[in-house]
Amino acid sequence: MSKFIRNVFILSVVYVSILTNSSVAHSYTFKAKGYAPTSDFGNKVESIKLYGDNLSRFNLSSDDFEIEYIDGDNTVKEKVDKIQLGEDYVELHFEAISYNTNFNITCTKTDDLNISKNDIKFDLGDSDKFKSGIHKATEDSEILQYRLYTPQVTSDEKVPLVLVLHGGGEVGSDNSIQLTANDMITGFASDRIQSKNKSYVLAPQLPAELKVNVDTTGKIGWNEPKIKQALLDTLNDLESEYPCIDKSRIYITGCSMGAMGTWGMITSYPDMFAAAMPVCGQGDISLMENIKEMPIWAFHATNDPVVPMYGQKDQYKYNNNIIGTKTIVYRLKELGSNIKFTEFSEEDMLKAGVRVDENAIYNHFAWVPAYNNEEAIDWLFSQRNNKA
Template identity: 35%
Template sequence: MKSRSQLRWALHAALAVSALSSVGMAQEKNSAPSSSPNPSPASKQIVPSTPSQTAAVPIESIYEPREYVGASNQTLKYRLMKPYQYSFGKKYPLVVFLHGAGERGDDNVSTLKHGAKDFADEARRKEFPAYVLIPQCPKDKKWSEVDWSKPSSELPDQASDSMQLLKELVDEMVENAGVDTERIYITGLSMGGYGTWDAIARYPNFFAAAAPICGGGDPKTVERFRNLPIWCFHGAKDPVVKVIRSQEMIEALKKVGGNPRYTEYPDLQHDSWTVTYKNPEFYTWLFAQRKSNVSE
């Protein structure tokens, strides 16, 4: 007998297939979300992508609004983009996207402000069909309960409430939604960058790759994920999260034999995510990673 969660995901899948067979399919085939008009200046390493030249579909219609009720009856609102031309029974990669502090709340809309449009670009969705999960951290909560104002931090003993709920949600998706466990990725910006470092330290054998942007972590934890493919980004002139926070994580990884990629934008301040999520090389790298290729 199927569990309630299995039935729920089966219903979502059936509705998705039904929608794709009617109006939704026409939107998928003929439209793409618009990209941000003014990308930030970049270092020479980055070439912005060209957005799909098709009529725009509202981003809210691409990412379905949902709410997860956890084991402790706490709730986590989230948005979910299904793979392009989703096929029931097939397994797809999952990208977990962690927003920054400014997008906290309960509207389940502000989380689409950064990055979501870039993942939803029509040409990109065709090339890399995947689930993209964007949870919303409640106001006054954090993905990782650390003090951002300090020059360093230690991994808290317990995951934050929001991180625990997120992990429960992802585990449920893995069980019921056709997720390829070889290809679960995590990325996040600012507060979400901290959350990304926190997640891979707590669940080091769960992800296939991580891309923290302008965040920070605990350098003492890097041995846990030293072989995980990581591409870290930060603006050299960041006044909000000092660049040393990323630099110290990268240096710590290298000292224990890790081989992370690191892009530091010499002229950027806090917004190092706009140019990153517009870089086509980022997506090629991310979706090429497989957990089975990560040595223990």
């Protein structure tokens, strides 16, 4: 299986190891740090550094270490590619694996250097810039955990806020995986974007039991009424807590299930948002009148088999008006909208590094080229809501 396939997350499946991940007891004391920077396909563990007194006494080589993790139904064991040695440290380098996969590292020379993922303190790059928050449940809204990036601002400065809704693979309660599955969210907090477009970045996590699947659970994801109210309440609370947030520049974006939520939020609360950027989602075509004047730039891949660009899939269709992006675009243009739309061919996806030639399902990954489109990002931040 290719490196690309092993390290990505799709709408309805998250590849997570079932290896035990409890900390390992050692008679020799050392510390471990890992480097797992953000990327288009999630945070990837690229190296691990062990620190301890007189580590050189073990006379270690790369052949002495083995990494084990679960990939689908298979247990994978790999050797370390190379190591760097010092008197009091050893740094292990290997083919990158997903941070969201549990793993164990075994040292064949001494059990004292066996290590599990839980033993390691990771540098997660831009993911580390976010702090945790929670919206407490009310009579009208669900409990909702979130992560928030807060930029450095002066007291008289006004900056926008971007609400980013994750896809179906990042549901849960860890309030973490929405940051590490891909860099859709963390990209907005990167130095590259913040240097041009300073903003707050709000990244909630949908509880797993509410993941969209009309067929089996009847749940509709971000479009659950109490979730939409929780999102609205959270935005209002943050505007009160952070007076530097520019209420005329609240933006919303999301991919896959998050794009479904984006369409749902803007059609329900059109006066809240200055602009929207839905990527590979579906929406209720009967509500497009509500947003015909809103600045929108939508994205979808031509051959998306997960969320079809034109049509419907029963597990996402919570009423008969739910339809794909391109059909929505046609409808909005009929209503006089200036909506922008970018369609990605398979060639476009390959140019973006998405290996659609290995598996057609990766045509769903329109978020990779979409969020690397600097013109679109700059466009988003240039929009202003005159009704706010």
